[in-house]
Amino acid sequence: MTSLPFVLRRLGHSLLVIALTYVFVYAVLFFLPGDPVASRINNPQNPIPADQAGAILEYYNLDKASIEQFWISVTRLFSGDLGYSLATGRPVADLIQQGLGDTVALAAVALLFTIVLALGVALGAVFAPFAPLRKLFAVLPVLALSTPGFLIGLLLLQVFAYQLGWFSSIRDEGVKSLLLPAITLAVGVNAPIAQVLIQGLRKAYGEPFVTVLRAQGVPEYRIITGHVIKNGSIPAVTLLGLTIGDLLAGSVIAEAIFSRAGLGFVTEQAVRAQDGPVVQAIVMIVAIVFTLVNLVTDLVYPLIDPRIRTAPKPVAVTVAPTQKAAVS
Amino acid sequence: MTLTLPATPTTPPTTAPILEITDLTIGYASGRAATTVVRDVSLSLQAGKTLALVGQSGSGKSTIALAAGGLLPANGRIESGTVRIDGQDVTELSRRGWHGLRGTVVGFVPQDPLSSLDPLQRIGSQVGAALLQHSSATRRTVLERTIALLDRVGIRDPERRVRSYPHELSGGQLQRVLIAIAIAGEPKLLIADEPTSALDVTVQKTILDLLGDLQRELGLALLFITHDLALAGERSDTIAVLHQGELVESGATADIVENPLDPYTRQLFSDAPALSPDKYRDRRAASVHPAPELNAITVSGLVKRFGSHAAVDGVSFTVAAGSTHALVGESGSGKTTIARAIAGLTAFDSGEIRVGDRTLERTPVHSNPHAQQLQLVYQNPLAALDPRFSVRRALEEPLILAGQRSRAARAERVAEALDQVALPSSVLDRRPRELSGGQRQRVAVARALISHPGILVLDEPTSALDVTVQSRIIDLLFDLRETHNLTYLFISHDLSLVRQIADEVSVLDSGTLVESGPVSEIFSAPRSPYTRRLLDSIPGPSRVTTLSS
Numbered sequence: 112m113t114s115l116p117f118v119l120r121r122l123g124h125s126l127l128v129i130a131l132t133y134v135f136v137y138a139v140l141f142f143l144p145g146d147p148v149a150s151r152i153n154n155p156q157n158p159i160p161a162d163q164a165g166a167i168l169e170y171y172n173l174d175k176a177s178i179e180q181f182w183i184s185v186t187r188l189f190s191g192d193l194g195y196s197l198a199t200g201r202p203v204a205d206l207i208q209q210g211l212g213d214t215v216a217l218a219a220v221a222l223l224f225t226i227v228l229a230l231g232v233a234l235g236a237v238f239a240p241f242a243p244l245r246k247l248f249a250v251l252p253v254l255a256l257s258t259p260g261f262l263i264g265l266l267l268l269q270v271f272a273y274q275l276g277w278f279s280s281i282r283d284e285g286v287k288s289l290l291l292p293a294i295t296l297a298v299g300v301n302a303p304i305a306q307v308l309i310q311g312l313r314k315a316y317g318e319p320f321v322t323v324l325r326a327q328g329v330p331e332y333r334i335i336t337g338h339v340i341k342n343g344s345i346p347a348v349t350l351l352g353l354t355i356g357d358l359l360a361g362s363v364i365a366e367a368i369f370s371r372a373g374l375g376f377v378t379e380q381a382v383r384a385q386d387g388p389v390v391q392a393i394v395m396i397v398a399i400v401f402t403l404v405n406l407v408t409d410l411v412y413p414l415i416d417p418r419i420r421t422a423p424k425p426v427a428v429t430v431a432p433t434q435k436a437a438v439s
Numbered sequence: 440m441t442l443t444l445p446a447t448p449t450t451p452p453t454t455a456p457i458l459e460i461t462d463l464t465i466g467y468a469s470g471r472a473a474t475t476v477v478r479d480v481s482l483s484l485q486a487g488k489t490l491a492l493v494g495q496s497g498s499g500k501s502t503i504a505l506a507a508g509g510l511l512p513a514n515g516r517i518e519s520g521t522v523r524i525d526g527q528d529v530t531e532l533s534r535r536g537w538h539g540l541r542g543t544v545v546g547f548v549p550q551d552p553l554s555s556l557d558p559l560q561r562i563g564s565q566v567g568a569a570l571l572q573h574s575s576a577t578r579r580t581v582l583e584r585t586i587a588l589l590d591r592v593g594i595r596d597p598e599r600r601v602r603s604y605p606h607e608l609s610g611g612q613l614q615r616v617l618i619a620i621a622i623a624g625e626p627k628l629l630i631a632d633e634p635t636s637a638l639d640v641t642v643q644k645t646i647l648d649l650l651g652d653l654q655r656e657l658g659l660a661l662l663f664i665t666h667d668l669a670l671a672g673e674r675s676d677t678i679a680v681l682h683q684g685e686l687v688e689s690g691a692t693a694d695i696v697e698n699p700l701d702p703y704t705r706q707l708f709s710d711a712p713a714l715s716p717d718k719y720r721d722r723r724a725a726s727v728h729p730a731p732e733l734n735a736i737t738v739s740g741l742v743k744r745f746g747s748h749a750a751v752d753g754v755s756f757t758v759a760a761g762s763t764h765a766l767v768g769e770s771g772s773g774k775t776t777i778a779r780a781i782a783g784l785t786a787f788d789s790g791e792i793r794v795g796d797r798t799l800e801r802t803p804v805h806s807n808p809h810a811q812q813l814q815l816v817y818q819n820p821l822a823a824l825d826p827r828f829s830v831r832r833a834l835e836e837p838l839i840l841a842g843q844r845s846r847a848a849r850a851e852r853v854a855e856a857l858d859q860v861a862l863p864s865s866v867l868d869r870r871p872r873e874l875s876g877g878q879r880q881r882v883a884v885a886r887a888l889i890s891h892p893g894i895l896v897l898d899e900p901t902s903a904l905d906v907t908v909q910s911r912i913i914d915l916l917f918d919l920r921e922t923h924n925l926t927y928l929f930i931s932h933d934l935s936l937v938r939q940i941a942d943e944v945s946v947l948d949s950g951t952l953v954e955s956g957p958v959s960e961i962f963s964a965p966r967s968p969y970t971r972r973l974l975d976s977i978p979g980p981s982r983v984t985t986l987s988s
Binding site: 318319320322323324325326327328329330331338341342415416417418 | 508510534537538540541542543545546547549550551554555556557558559560568569572573604606617620621623624630
């Protein structure tokens with residue numbers, strides 16, 4: 112029973128984090144030198160005369176004081192307006208919308224692969240019948256950690272697209288063309304999860320309750336599927352939450368390698384053009400996803416682990432954990 | 440009363456044994472090498488009887504228990520000998536072969552109830568699973584049967600408890616649930632591996648009483664593994680004493696208790712505080728320094744709250760200089776909190792603490808303000824010593840903190856302290872992990888002594904140690920008290936140990952002081968019912984008095 116005050120407080124925290132991120136990102140972009148409008152005005156081949164330049168600056172609100180510019184961007188934000196791209200002049204919302212769907216699809220499939228891959232490797236590393244086989248599985252995450260994601264992507268392209276010809280490296284083939292980039296992403300981010308899972312499963316498998324279940328005559332596979340996996344994967348849940356952010360960030364590289372449209376592509380263009388409003392919007396999306404996932408993880412935890420759910424007394428929630436430990 | 444129990448056999452002795460172990464040798468493989476941990480052990484246990492397997496850590500008693508339940512870890516192997524359960528040879532039984540036996544013929548009660556249930560599942564579903572697997576219970580009747588079974592093992596309010604998670608129950612209640620699971624399939628043999636060593640004494644008594652009741656009612660054979668000889672003497676029909684994997688003595692409990700033949704068994708008897716309460720009588724009297732006008736520690740009206748819960752609620756007592764004052768109580772009674780407050784390691788809410796002629800600050804401080812005068816020795820030396828520090832460095836650190844710059848002077852003081860706790864200088868370059876439990880606790884005592892304090896606060900200093908090792912540490916503490924005129928505040932849950940070594944005792948119950956006074960008075964005529972209950976829970980006190988008189 113996650114209490115309502117707890118949910119509201121966590122929601123408040125999340126909103127605060129998002130607001131602070133907005134201010135911070137705005138400030139960083141503001142203080143970075145140069146912007147596409149300035150370079151268009153000061154283009155050495157075709158400089159724009161001062162009177163026309165004034166109109167352009169006014170259009171983008173660049174003539175106003177910095178604090179006023181910030182205020183305009185905030186008020187616009189609340190009416191659902193993300194402003195206009197400085198490089199292309201198009202509404203930022205349009206640009207984002209164009210890429211977001213593709214990237215979310217990619218990240219979702221990659222997340223699915225990550226879970227399957229991490230769980231498979233961890234199960235192999237802990238429960239495979241022979242010790243050498245277990246060791247082999249346990250080494251895999253280390254291998255994946257020390258291999259850069261783009262290398263795996265290029266390797267997959269080389270084998271499956273160029274050699275075997277199963278996939279096109281350029282053409283959009285719908286769901287099918289999601290597979291290779293999703294695998295690339297998943298291999299890159301699943302290693303830490305697999306390692307935490309391996310540790311968690313090993314620890315859970317050594318708990319006294321496993322001996323009790325065995326003594327009770329519960330078959331080994333039922334002990335593993337019914338008890339060990341649940342207990343052992345609790346620590347990995349937090350990590351999985353953090354990984355969703357990594358998947359979004361990693362999609363930039365995957366999209367570049369596999370020539371996919373998406374948020375990664377939009378980001379790359381915007382950063383290259385120093386397109387402030389677009390970069391700002393993308394950073395904000397990533398920040399919002401991060402905080403949301405964190406929020407969801409925190410709220411989901413009590414559902415998985417009853418020990419977190421039932422605090423003995425309402426006051427105990429506010430007592431620092433160190434103090435509680437001292438009582439016992 | 441306990442002596443009469445084995446004298447009334449309920450089943451004729453001619454029945455075939457439920458458990459019969461013959462010349463059993465078990466080894467553990469580590470890499471290519473194998474270590475033999477049990478050698479040529481033969482035992483036999485009849486229906487309705489209790490066999491106590493007694494020994495210290497590493498004696499092989501748990502390994503035998505695991506082998507008897509087919510629960511040896513993957514690297515454990517029966518090298519020779521046979522194990523027969525209810526007439527069936529189970530020595531070479533495969534995992535599948537054990538299936539027909541587990542739960543229905545052999546039940547298992549584990550050592551640590553707190554981690555022996557799946558923390559993510561409700562009590563009811565875990566007990567229910569055992570019932571569904573081994574009894575005639577069906578999905579429709581399982582809830583009813585679960586409630587009845589929980590009621591049978593003494594769980595209060597079982598209708599509500601089936602919905603509880605393990606963390607919502609106390610250790611004693613959890614052990615009852617585990618017993619319920621163990622008897623769900625109506626086994627003939629129950630293996631209980633130190634079933635109460637993680638529990639308070641009063642709880643220990645109720646759990647063992649429950650096991651005894653069930654045994655009589657169901658005709659169970661009980662293989663009772665314990666390190667506590669007093670407990671074994673009180674609760675078994677036959678005793679088998681193990682030492683380093685070998686059986687040193689076995690026979691009827693009454694015979695062994697009255698006339699132990701093997702020197703090792705005799706040693707165990709003399710080291711067990713419950714069985715030799717007068718061991719230190721002379722030394723205790725000799726080292727009391729008559730200085731009643733001087734109080735080493737004065738605690739008055741001490742209150743310490745955690746949130747709205749008062750862990751210590753208005754406790755007052757005094758510790759006379761040169762005496763050993765014991766602070767006893769069950770877990771959660773506030774003993775450790777008081778020790779930490781006296782050492783200046785935790786803030787307190789009201790009251791006053793005086794150490795010598797100093798009054799302690801009430802506000803939180805993170806270092807011991809009177810380190811030169813008072814030192815704390817913790818229960819678990821492995822946790823209290825930095826694992827990366829060598830013994831030398833651990834002992835030098837207080838001197839460096841006290842500003843001793845001269846390397847030679849430090850080395851001299853370290854050598855002296857090591858000598859005081861009777862450790863050879865060869866341990867100086869070892870790390871805590873490379874020492875035995877007893878050696879580690881000696882290092883912890885040496886570290887406490889290095890700044891020449893007059894008072895030691897000892898927080899369960901021997902509860903993690905075997906009785907023989909405990910006995911050596913207690914000897915050491917007496918030596919040190921005589922030579923250095925020390926005052927001890929000795930925190931313990933072991934009343935038989937307190938009776939053996941302390942001059943004065945303060946009894947705590949959930950944060951309040953129940954009574955306080957000389958050990959001889961309180962133990963012979965307790966005024967509070969709580970103290971009486973604690974004293975009644977000490978295994979075998981009645982027997983001991985009849986034996987020693």
